[in-house]
Amino acid sequence: xxxxxxxxxxxKLLNVSVSTVSKALNDSPEISPKTAExxxxxxxxxxxKPNPVAVNLKKSKTGTIGxxxxxxxxxxxxxxxxxxxxxxxxxxxxxxxxxxxxSLAREQxxxxxxxxxxxxxxxxxxxxxxQKKQAYDHLFSLVDYDIPVVLYDRxxxxxxxxxxxxxxxxxxxxxxxxFKSKGLDRIGLxxxxxxxxxxxxxxxxxxxAMKKDEELRLATSTNPRxxxxxxxxxxxxxxxxxxxxxxxxxxxxxSRIAYEEGIKIxxxxxxxxxxxxxxxxxxxxxxxxxxxxxxxxxxxxxQLLNNRLEGKNEPGKFDENIIATSxxxxxxxxxxxx
Amino acid sequence: xxxxxxxxxxxKLLNVSVSTVSKALNDSPEISPKTAExxxxxxxxxxxKPNPVAVNLKKSKTGTIGxxxxxxxxxxxxxxxxxxxxxxxxxxxxxxxxxxxxSLAREQxxxxxxxxxxxxxxxxxxxxxxQKKQAYDHLFSLVDYDIPVVLYDRxxxxxxxxxxxxxxxxxxxxxxxxFKSKGLDRIGLxxxxxxxxxxxxxxxxxxxAMKKDEELRLATSTNPRxxxxxxxxxxxxxxxxxxxxxxxxxxxxxSRIAYEEGIKIxxxxxxxxxxxxxxxxxxxxxxxxxxxxxxxxxxxxxQLLNNRLEGKNEPGKFDENIIATSxxxxxxxxxxxx
DNA sequence: CTGAAAGCGCTTACAG
DNA sequence: CTGAAAGCGCTTACAG
Numbered sequence: 119x120x121x122x123x124x125x126x127x128x129x130k131l132l133n134v135s136v137s138t139v140s141k142a143l144n145d146s147p148e149i150s151p152k153t154a155e156x157x158x159x160x161x162x163x164x165x166x167k168p169n170p171v172a173v174n175l176k177k178s179k180t181g182t183i184g185x186x187x188x189x190x191x192x193x194x195x196x197x198x199x200x201x202x203x204x205x206x207x208x209x210x211x212x213x214x215x216x217x218x219x220x221s222l223a224r225e226q227x228x229x230x231x232x233x234x235x236x237x238x239x240x241x242x243x244x245x246x247x248x249q250k251k252q253a254y255d256h257l258f259s260l261v262d263y264d265i266p267v268v269l270y271d272r273x274x275x276x277x278x279x280x281x282x283x284x285x286x287x288x289x290x291x292x293x294x295x296x297f298k299s300k301g302l303d304r305i306g307l308x309x310x311x312x313x314x315x316x317x318x319x320x321x322x323x324x325x326x327a328m329k330k331d332e333e334l335r336l337a338t339s340t341n342p343r344x345x346x347x348x349x350x351x352x353x354x355x356x357x358x359x360x361x362x363x364x365x366x367x368x369x370x371x372x373s374r375i376a377y378e379e380g381i382k383i384x385x386x387x388x389x390x391x392x393x394x395x396x397x398x399x400x401x402x403x404x405x406x407x408x409x410x411x412x413x414x415x416x417x418x419x420x421q422l423l424n425n426r427l428e429g430k431n432e433p434g435k436f437d438e439n440i441i442a443t444s445x446x447x448x449x450x451x452x453x454x455x456x
Numbered sequence: 457x458x459x460x461x462x463x464x465x466x467x468k469l470l471n472v473s474v475s476t477v478s479k480a481l482n483d484s485p486e487i488s489p490k491t492a493e494x495x496x497x498x499x500x501x502x503x504x505k506p507n508p509v510a511v512n513l514k515k516s517k518t519g520t521i522g523x524x525x526x527x528x529x530x531x532x533x534x535x536x537x538x539x540x541x542x543x544x545x546x547x548x549x550x551x552x553x554x555x556x557x558x559s560l561a562r563e564q565x566x567x568x569x570x571x572x573x574x575x576x577x578x579x580x581x582x583x584x585x586x587q588k589k590q591a592y593d594h595l596f597s598l599v600d601y602d603i604p605v606v607l608y609d610r611x612x613x614x615x616x617x618x619x620x621x622x623x624x625x626x627x628x629x630x631x632x633x634x635f636k637s638k639g640l641d642r643i644g645l646x647x648x649x650x651x652x653x654x655x656x657x658x659x660x661x662x663x664x665a666m667k668k669d670e671e672l673r674l675a676t677s678t679n680p681r682x683x684x685x686x687x688x689x690x691x692x693x694x695x696x697x698x699x700x701x702x703x704x705x706x707x708x709x710x711s712r713i714a715y716e717e718g719i720k721i722x723x724x725x726x727x728x729x730x731x732x733x734x735x736x737x738x739x740x741x742x743x744x745x746x747x748x749x750x751x752x753x754x755x756x757x758x759q760l761l762n763n764r765l766e767g768k769n770e771p772g773k774f775d776e777n778i779i780a781t782s783x784x785x786x787x788x789x790x791x792x793x794x
Numbered sequence: 795c796t797g798a799a800a801g802c803g804c805t806t807a808c809a810g
Numbered sequence: 811c812t813g814a815a816a817g818c819g820c821t822t823a824c825a826g
Binding site: 462463464474475478479482484506507509510511512513514515 | 818819820821822
Binding site: 216 | 460505506507508509510512513518520528529531534535537538541542550551552553554555557571572573574601704705708709711712715716732734735738739740
């Protein structure tokens with residue numbers, strides 16, 4: 119029931135002007151210590167809090183940043199958001215969340231909204247459809263409106279913006295080399311996301327690690343049935359010894375097919391996938407995975423945006439940050455002692 | 457580089473007053489059709505969009521709602537957020553996200569922020585710690601500040617607020633009866649969340665369905681090791697035929713233990729758990745689960761809040777909405793044809 | 795039908 | 811050191 123007290127009301131109670139109260143609360147050196155104390159005391163008594171909308175209008179900003187998320191059910195993005203929220207808090211920024219559901223049309227609609235002045239800056243991972251169609255006009259329109267943009271995770275877009283990515287290529291380059299160092303050479307890769315930038319990078323890492331004379335063994339499809347049959351072929355006909363999976367779907371399919379075919383993990387087949395720790399640890403057997411450090415991706419993205427907003431970065435010159443991944447070994451890459 | 461055009465600038469270009477422009481754009485009947493058209497034309501040409509911060513200040517609102525989420529990695533909450541975002545869009549509300557990480561201190565800090573006037577209303581699922589300690593002062597302080605609150609999912613708090621919950625008790629009552637109808641009577645329940653409101657409700661549903669003379673078989677612990685050993689006991693010593701799991705952790709543990717002990721699912725053990733469709737479907741074997749319809753929880757919560765904000769609901773009288781669950785049968789509850 | 799004025803709640807040059 | 815004034819970009823009674 120406490121309707122919030124305003125500066126004006128405080129001023130009246132104190133018999134001073136509104137400007138004096140404002141300056142006192144903002145620690146202006148213009149104000150005498152005595153007055154400052156009186157003002158602060160009464161403000162504290164009434165639990166005065168400045169109306170952020172008014173402050174923002176005066177300062178010609180919004181105090182908020184917009185985050186566009188392609189798919190919140192993907193725990194990677196959920197964690198990125200968590201990292202963003204934590205970092206935003208440090209800079210007194212509020213995070214407004216928009217979910218594109220991997221739809222270009224929705225993304226365009228969101229960007230249209232964002233150019234109306236709801237936010238000071240935008241963090242976006244472009245949707246699958248956007249990537250496929252390479253339709254980036256709506257992103258350029260953000261830039262045209264002088265709204266700083268930071269691309270995160272899906273950064274393969276030539277936009278004048280800061281970027282924070284995951285070191286997808288290196289992750290599978292190193293994972294492949296890990297298998298090779300253990301003497302395995304029938305190494306395959308399964309993917310349901312070869313059409314996405316991140317998928318391409320992961321595949322490229324694998325390809326780069328494979329020597330010219332080594333056979334690439336890929337199971338690739340966005341269609342579940344088709345992917346399953348391709349993975350089954352890799353496991354049963356090509357008898358691969360190790361499998362890299364670029365996404366949760368293919369990893370879980372692979373472990374399921376191995377189970378159905380009686381192929382023992384890790385004895386007969388090693389697997390490394392991309393998935394969250396929680397899921398990886400609880401699978402049977404637990405699956406070794408690439409840790410992408412999503413929270414760091416999120417916090418770094420907000421840091422970059424905040425620097426832009428505070429004019430700390432040179433205009434026209436953009437940062438590209440790559441967060442290193444780590445390979446976490448669980449049961450599915452266990453090797454016997456020799 | 458388009459710095460946004462303002463009403464004042466439009467007025468100057470049109471040689472009319474600011475008020476006329478404002479009224480014309482807001483379809484005021486006071487304005488002549490001719491003027492209205494002229495104004496709208498120029499506004500469209502310059503892609504005029506009102507500054508939302510100014511509009512909100514004038515209207516003494518923020519146009520935003522705050523969502524407090526205990527744990528965004530929990531895909532249930534991620535989906536709830538998605539439902540909220542979609543519904544908020546319909547009402548021109550922006551969603552500001554706050555993540556409490558199940559921490560009371562963080563939740564209090566967030567509520568403190570929320571009373572500063574960043575949002576018009578709040579959607580909150582209280583943190584585990586908050587529930588355990590039953591420390592709700594910060595929530596009451598939101599109410600004191602006349603900020604409408606909607607509790608979602610974790611609604612077992614006596615706060616004057618609208619509530620949207622999941623029909624947790626009924627879900628397991630019916631699941632238990634399903635097993636009984638199939639002639640099973642050694643039915644157990646595993647839980648890592650018996651201390652939470654939702655956990656208690658699910659357990660109660662199970663207990664209510666069990667007759668007086670039927671033995672309750674519970675595996676209960678927040679400690680993973682201890683929970684594993686208790687579930688193992690249920691499976692091996694008590695030889696249960698069916699298991700209800702209140703959470704992802706216990707479900708995944710149970711299926712893992714069954715695997716280790718060579719107990720076949722569903723032939724020797726049926727399982728019903730709480731988890732997301734994506735995970736449930738891809739597990740080996742796939743796990744039957746309770747679908748909680750998180751998006752509906754989210755959209756209903758926003759609807760209730762919006763009604764409050766628009767004064768459509770009687771002050772002092774609060775809604776409690778329970779979203780029905782559905783039991784989705786996958787492999788883990790497959791019965792042989794007789 | 796149009797416009798001048800007040801005001802939403804602040805901040806900040808500027809004058810005294 | 812304090813305060814009156816202007817202004818952030820709007821909306822809306824009120825006068826004409």
